[in-house]
Amino acid sequence: MYFHFTLRASSHHFSYFFGLEGISVLVEDLDEDTLQAGLTRERLETVVALRLRKAGIPILKPSAEQEGQPFLYVRVTTIRIADEMLFAYTVQVELRQHVRIERESPFIKGGHARVASATTGSDGAMGYAGRGVFARSVTGRIEEFIDNFALAYLKSKDIERAEGPGEPKAQEPKGSTKSMHQSVQL
Template identity: 30%
Template sequence: MRLPALTLVVGLLTWMPALGQSKVSTEQTLAHLEVFDVIVEDLDEDTERHGLTKNAIETDVELALRRSGIKVYSNEEWLDSPSMGYLYVQVNAFGNSNGLYVFHVHMSVNQMVYLTTGDYTYAQTYSPPGRFGTIGAANLRDVRGSVKDLVNKFINDWLKVHQE
């Protein structure tokens, strides 16, 4: 009973609109970003033991970006670029004793934004709706497909504003 309730909560959180949205479309925020670093959040040991690994996700994301012509830099190179952003990927998976997992995938682009005070900070400026679902432990590595769906959405949006 707890697993369906958790699925519902994760689904509602994914669907809720972000607070503090601007009048600029999310695609427009990608217009001046040329270089990306990829940051994948650590996964818990149980998730990695069942075949869904941080390294595989990071490789998938970087390869998809490079294949589409988007520059991927290391953290050091990225910091030297004036048009820098980072693609942040977070995958959460929670399993039960029956080998069933609930998962949620979140992806966002974060970039430097300047405040009216003259200061700057990094903020999330692009985030397609996340993905969530349930999957058996033996198929947990297939969650990478949900990550790829979000990355492909990002790539299409990035290409759309860079081909104009």
């Protein structure tokens, strides 16, 4: 089968890049249906790395010394249907990094949570594809999402260079108090 269909499931704009000097990448282990459809973890790692390098974004090696290092998390989940000729799938690309929680918490010793890992941007889709176009369809979605990430990252770096090092200048949205971070939206 040589057809595919993709529905955009979510798009939470990537933001909060200020101070990032690069990004590491984690591609989740693939399930058996994904492997049988012809897609491998190594292929996805290569696709992501090439797109980031093409955009000029440094790829950092994961390191135990760099606890809390920001990373792109890539997950593909697949379900085989219709006698192995059709595959339903989801694709998710997330920017994960440590964030500071400022509010008090009765569950944390001392009342304040210091740091937590959070998704600060994501892009995702679900779709289906015939066996002949499955790998191309999924990698196409991942390339699109990495390009979205790269565009937001590079825009934030332009703003950071213009404003200088440190936190971005606070923005004052209408009808609210000053925000702490500037969000780059596509």
